[in-house]
Amino acid sequence: MRISQMFIPTLRENPQDAENISHKLLIRGGFIRQLSSGVFMFLPLGWRVIKKIYKIITEEMDRIGAQELFLSALSPSQLWKESGRWYSYGDDVFKVKDRKNREYLLSPTHEEIISEIARKNIHSYKDLPQIWYQVQTKFRDEPRPRGGLLRVREFLMKDSYSLDATWEGLDKSYELHREAYIRIFKRCGLKFIHLKASSGLMGGSQSEEFAIISDAGEDEVVICENCGYSANVEVAISKVPNFVNSKYKQFEKVLTKDITTVEEVSNFLNVSKDNIIKSMLYYSDNKPYLVLIRGDYDINEEKLRNIIGEFLYATDEDIIRLNSYPGFIGPYKLENVQIIADESIKYMDYGIIGANEKDYHFVGYKTNFENYYDVRKVKKGDICANCGSEIDIKKVIEIGHIFKLGTRYSESMKVYFQDRDGSLKPIIMGSYGIGLGRIMAGVVELYNDEKGIIWPISISPFDVIIIDIEGGEVSNMIYEKSKNNLDVIIDDRKDVSPGVKFNDADLIGIPFKVIVGKKLRKNKIEIQRRDGFENYEVDINNSIEFIEKLVTDEKKKFEI
RNA sequence: CGGGGUGUAGCGCAGUGGUAGCGCGCUUGGCUUGGGACCAAGAGGUCCCGGGUUCAAGUCCCGGCACCCCGACCA
DSSP states (O other): OBGGGSOOOOOSSOOTTOOSHHHHHHHHTTSEEEEETTEEEEOHHHHHHHHHHHHHHHHHHHHTTOEEOOOOSEEEHHHHHHHTHHHHSGGGSEEEEOTTOOEEEEOSOOHHHHHHHHHHHOOBGGGOOEEEEEEEEEEOOOSSOBTTTTBOSEEEEEEEEEEESSHHHHHHHHHHHHHHHHHHHHHTTOOOEEEEOOOGGGOOSEEEEEEEEOTTOOEEEEEOTTTOOEEETTTOOEEOOOOBOOSOOSOEEEEOTTOOSHHHHHHHTTOOGGGBEEEEEEEETTEEEEEEEETTOOBOHHHHHHHHOSOEEOOHHHHHHTTOOTTOOOSTTOTTOEEEEBHHHHTBSEEEEEOSSTTEEEEEEEOOOSOOBOOBOOOTTOEETTTOOBOEEEEEEEEEEEEEEETHHHHHTTOEEEOTTSOEEEOEEEEEEEEHHHHHHHHHHHSEETTEEOOOTTTOSOSEEEEESSOHHHHHHHHHHHTTTSOEEEEOOSSSOHHHHHHHHHHHTOSEEEEESGGGGGTEEEEEETTSSOEEEEEGGGHHHHHHHHHHHHHHTTOO
16 A cells, blocks of 8 residues: 555644553554544554454454354343343443334443344254354443543454353353463464453353553552462452551550541551551441451452442441441441451451541450451552462453353343253353454553554554655565565655654554665665564565565464 | 543644734645755634623633543443
């Protein structure tokens, strides 16, 4: 393709509303544009990248025997009411009505639709197993889109669904997906990790995330360098590192006027935060629960939810009704409240607690509860529950997620098959997703320099860019001869200076620059690698073969 | 939904109640060609929207909208 005829609107300056690197570079390079908050469009260059990612994904999905199909985005409400997600998804889905006032939603994911197809068309164990996948636009009304392509409200996702007759079958389908995903991400040139994750709204028994470690990420992951344990902080477990010997061992009431938060108490009484027991009141099913946790930890609400169910925060009125006082609530003589003590409490001898009375705390409170729970958000410095080393916490971008759904949807939506013995059984399902835009943004976050993007050749919009400086005919010859075997683009613009061409080429990140310029006098052209590792000078007569070999060798690095 | 910020030419931005500006980009002509050249002449504005104060509002006041960031939330 000829740049002189293409639409590649590069920008010299960073867009005002972009914060992270991938957002800035993808906009500046003319790959994407934003239409509205969380709504992006792919311009020709960006779409070429997406199509390359798409191709890798389809090849790997096909390899595990998955079949591509294409489902609708518009989805009638009935299906979602059957599964219950019409309500549980809440405001996070776009809901629409047709002219007859019938309700639809724009699908945020497709378990319900897959279930609908399966229950109408799959009747026998002989029809199983199946793996179906599609690449399609998903819609989610995210409360806060952010980071360019990283969290958006309309996005391309590869989603696949496995249907099995047995749990062993599900294990196998899940395993196949794990392998396919590893191959996909490797071929896209990504450095990634996989980790235990929360199933959240999806339901089901087991799930794993694939993620890129990046400060642009918004999820936090616990990583143990020693044994390889990794898990999303939502589900991560750890051991509390140290036993705390308290300064105050005598039980007594102290005046703490207007001192309420852990921070303030720690300053006021001159103790470290781990001497304090933080008390938080929640209501679940109209019953109050007082969660106790050591002052240097935060509550992991996902874990709490697994213990007491869906909950609400107590209001100030709730606290007063329990004969306590907001800011000074504590476990001592608080009646009719179930105590949920975190394990971190076990690792302290005496603690400081609210006195359930305005402006007072107790010090020297002896901690001794019957049961301890894990409701703690793991933090840096904790001890790995697996091997005892110190764990680390890193930010990650989630790029893929695989779930064992089990019979969550087949039971609620009555997706049954008849087994060999004649009995009706629910189909056992799995669901598996990859965000294409997140791969694109993730790669840019990982591979860039001050000049721009450095694409891995496997998903680069072009393999080679020919920069024509003074060699019109020679450039053309190289372009014409190489374009059959390579994705090649030629910068044949007559009205811009060489500097502009170099800078644009680096900005859009093409792996190889073929420079046709002053070396022509020696009958040579120059080839520069975008990653800067090596440059070459080649005789014009050998140039085509040389370039083709470079590209082929480079591509081999991404094949497995 | 809470907190913070921004909104002026295509992009990035300046603008003190008194004629709407700068850099880049764009158009035309000239010149130049190895890392975002140069000269000259131009085009381009709902100063986010609505209301108010004032002789006079991009600027002050009130209300709204959009976008970004932090948090809440979230496969």
